[in-house]
Amino acid sequence: MESNNKLAVLDRKIPLRAFPEQDLNKVLLMDFMPYLTRLLSLTDEVSANRLEVALPAIKEQCWGMGFVEIKKMFEMYVDNKLSVQPIPNYFDRILFGKIVKSYQQQKPKVIHKEKLIEVKEETKKEIMEGACERIFKQFKEQGKITDACNHVYDYLFDLGKLPTSALYKDLIFGKAKLIARSEAMKQAGESLEMHRKLKATLESINTDKSKSVSIAKRLVLEEYFGKIEKL
Secondary structure, three states: OHHHHHHHHHOOOOEHHHOOHHHHHHHHHHHHHHHHHHHOOOOOHHHHHHHHHHHHHHHHHOOOOEHHHHHHHHHHHHOOOOOOOOOOOOOOHHHHHHHHHHHHHHOOOOOOHHHHHHHHHHHHHHHHHHHHHHHHHHHHHHOOOOOOOHHHHHHHHHOOOOOOOHHHHHHHHHHHHHHHHHHHHHHOOOOHHHHHHHHHHHHHHHHOOHHHHHHHHHHHHHHHHHHHHHO
16 A cells, blocks of 8 residues: 555656655655665665765756656666666766756646647737838728738728728619629620620629629728828
């Protein structure tokens, strides 16, 4: 039963800083030291004394680690998986420092989910601001927007920079629908086949609002950028 309790203590993942000082010292001396003695084959008295001297450094250098991870670190050292060459039947505080440093260098960096979200949001902001600048530059140079700009409209709308009035939207959408029909008619030629295509296009404009919506968003942006240019 006592052996199982010791095993349970060394299999806990909570960091050393979560242990009360007195309890931690007891675990290090009574549980961890015998484990490490067996793992590193520290059979002579000199090695045992060196290990006892080195133990306090564990509280300093492994403060945020749990015993499970600390055990893994020493097992990697014994299995020659760290950049520190294993030395049979030997251990001291200097060697311990090298083991910890090597392990931390090889340990994958963990980025918390919250940090990833923050990075993604910051990257998205940079991309969208760059897109806004590019579309605005095109408008200033050409007096109109010719590139796809739905994403820019959506970004600025979410920021509260564009009109939200239902009446304004209806007026803009009506204008966009007329432009869509006009553009379709300009593209049609004199042939019967082209007129059939035109009829189909005009019918699709009435049923599928996506083209008119894109034009409407472009019109809103042109009006918005026009006001900014006059400032």
